[in-house]
Amino acid sequence: MVDIKSACYEINDWLINVRRDLHKTPELGLEEFETKAKIIKYLKEIGVDYIEYKNHTGVTAFINGKHSKTAAIRADIDALPIDENLDLPFKSIYKGRMHACGHDAHTAMLLGACKVLFKLKDQLNVNVKFFFQPAEETVGGARLMIEDGCMENPKVDFIFGIHVMPHIESGTIELKYNNLNASTDTIFLTIRGSKAHGAYPHKGVDAIIVASHIISALQTIVSRNTDPSSGVVISLGMIDGGISENIICDKVNIRGTIRTLDNNNRIFVKERINEICKFISKSFDASYSLEIKSGYPALINSNNLVNYVRNNLCDVFGDEKVIIRNSPSMGAEDFSFFLSHCEGVFYHIGCANEKKGLDAPLHSSEFNIDESCLVIGVISHVKNILSLN
Template sequence: MYSKDELLTKAAGIKPWLVEIRRDLHRHPELGMEEYRTRDKIIEYLTEMGIPFERDIAHTGVVGFIEGGIEGKTIALRADIDALPITEMNEVDYKSQNVGKMHACGHDAHTTVLLGAAKLLNDNKENLKGNVKLFFQPAEETVGGAKPMIEAGVMENPKVEAVFGLHIAPDIPVGEIGVKYDQMNAASNSLSITIKGDSAHGATPHNGTDAILIAAKVISALQTIVSRNVDPRDSAVISIGVIQGGTAANIIADTVTLTGTVRTLHPDVRSYVLKRIEEVVSHTTQAMGGTFTLTIKDGYNVLINDNSMVDIVKQSAIELIGEENVHQLQLPSLGVEDFAFFAEAAPSAFYRLGGRNEERGIVHGLHTNQFDIDEDCLPLGAALQALTVYKYLNEKK
């Protein structure tokens, strides 16, 4: 096992390599389930390091395997590899070359950090008490690659006892991290509501049933679920993002379609809110003489960290960067993260790695066309993931 100073020195020594990887990936972003070049580059780096792997898991996923020199447990590190449909506006020499696609959520950095951790661990694998699986996961931003990877068996043979992952945080300065106990990210569901009325001339609305008016009442009524049905001490969000309906200014619309999203932080609240949505849509629509169809689809589950795993990350970070640079986050995010499925399958911890640098103007948020990172976070992330592995495998009973 490396000492703290040895680990930081070795991580700093591979920074140029990490920067080269990250910038190459950043120049060539690919959307979910289309990460063919990214997959091939990951395979190229694993091959150079002599790390065996399985490819094309859950379509474009890759799983590397580092076998330690001492028999022990198996844990996994996870990175997502897909990009977003955003046109990059940064004028940098590593600007996206794929028009309309951009690594605006830092998955290029996540992939790089995992490759860096793999190198640090693999170079010292004879002192590793156990094994490490490297999960390079597709499609976090779209259909979600975590669940199909699990269904493909990545948590078995050998059985994975714990999973650790991280996400770049543009609101945390580089050199610092954020950890969160219990709930980290919300669960999501998508809504599609089609409201049917009867068309009529706009001058004689009494001859029809106004689907737009019904839709307005439905949207207003849905908000009462959060304000009047959910315990104020819990969290829920219902957002309607798209309204489509009507054909002309003087025609009463006979069809309106609403689409939106639901976010919750507790499984019981999730079930209750979805039940109330169906009741509210049904009763409101019928009371106004219309009919409806409602489709609710599951998205990602709530990401709940295992507190003992968070303790390991926290202690590793304190050793590397000092307690003053380790922030305990108080509030969960209502954003979603499909690492949640790994966290359901095994005790896990997901944390935030600072990438902000105000002096260099690196301040823009995730999913924006000017997002960037301070690349000093890359060796730190690699070292922290590696030390977390050592602590779990060598110290945890």
Template structure:
């Protein structure tokens, strides 16, 4: 099959599919219409599929050879944003918009599914299996973890897994790659500081939890600047603080919440330990006491160099070296593709969707975000080639 020609032939249909998803966005854990549309397409093309993680879908394409099993992931949920664009295909739902490009990711995976199924049904077939992961709830609870826990990486066992994300700061027709660390792990932090209340006129009779909190907040800033190498990126951001009951009463309790971002588990665990030590010792010094709780978010996303090499080689062949850029530093943002790549060798890369000449420059998670739909071609073509390359490794 001439893959480039076939992608061009189905391009208009891909645009139609993407615009339909864009007009009908669904928030995390509410992706029921999206799920049905995905299953309708897979059923139409004769692709085995089943529901996973309640609103997600897993598809399976079996080849006739003895090659590897390659998984491809697309996230399908939208964001709680009102769209402010003026296109014929704008969101029809108040308070929901595909402002992160998941409609494009879903469409690209459907295009991949159609072409791989056609190849599997041809005389030459394909030398391996393809698993299709249409993942819900990337923007909230992390649907990837739920899919993995429900066995999506098994039967057959996935050997390699690939994912992508559209990025408007990169022009359509280009890709951005990175070896090694790409995205940070996430943990929520909850700190409770307890003192003793007293009349504001007699502060010596109490233990001021607000004064305690001030010292804790200041001291925690030194973890990154004094306990971590400046060459190792870590973020501790405290976003909320609450405490006290009245202006003239010494506060007996203050609660502080925030987020911790790190790029490897050793650093992640060390920073947690330091946070606990600083909070505990500061509270003790004031005569109070404290509790520190961490709530795990996403794992750090670390690309496998072997798989990145495959993507790089295919991108050079299909797009040209001038259309490949390498990300210099990892992002402290989160990406739950990491749950898939923790189970199999994986690579996640960025697909250019911007076009300065057309005015398509708005960043993701904004109410004017849009894509140059030519990126759909690039995404399908490159991922199909990546799958075929990985079959024989």
């Protein structure tokens, strides 16, 4: 029986160096060319097989032992358009780009799991795919990889993914049954009225007045049309209209986001938004155009695999180090696309160390991790794969 902890801690220094190497050169979604080159360099050192894709910067490594079942592990590889405000020897060398969401850590953990599992390939009971996925922060690179066949040949039966979290101390792991993340859709709404002199408003149709009524009414979808406990958010973050203080505005553009936790509410909210825009516009003799662009689906974990991971991690780290999250996040995660094709589980690895001041939030210019979390992620991946039958 292999000592998983020892096997993973043997590569701890290597893991930290890999993470720092990736941290220095952050790249935005679908521009991860240097990151991809580094990933391939490490895969070649490991000796594992891999494939590249023509349409994007993703990479899939694989250990194919001709088993009847196949498991996949995914890491996102892209960074954010943020200036890093940390004095680190491995600070981002690119102005306006930073690994502020921990994807450098996720990638290092997956490379570490690949390194350990490749050495232990004769003990595997499943084929293993390692997805190095681009563009999680932008266009949803998971969908691009799926379209290019990453879930087939051999067909993936189970998938695992993790995210570092600064609200959890390093060494602790957080799991969630059922819904973990919300779906996301983007609202593009235009209200059209007609211009008139500001002194004679009755001769025009004021698009600003129409927009204000629609904005107020849309919030009643959350407060009056859906169950308060069901998890629905409608946030309108952009509004633009008017050309002068004394001209009645004839056009207002509004953009916003919708977050829901189940597909029934997702469908209902879209329909209700259209109804409200239609009837309020008509009541003011205005017109409207509405596009709701679909984003990521809700991330709903497979509960049997949550139990599986929970048992595995309690066995390795102890019950006190594995916590259960009660409420879902209204943030989005494109790992959900993979869950449309197979069973899977996405969970959180603590990366904070409050005593060291390492607790800045994700997507901030001060975000950093306690690097002791890296080996925790590798151990988690390796344990989950080796325990599959």
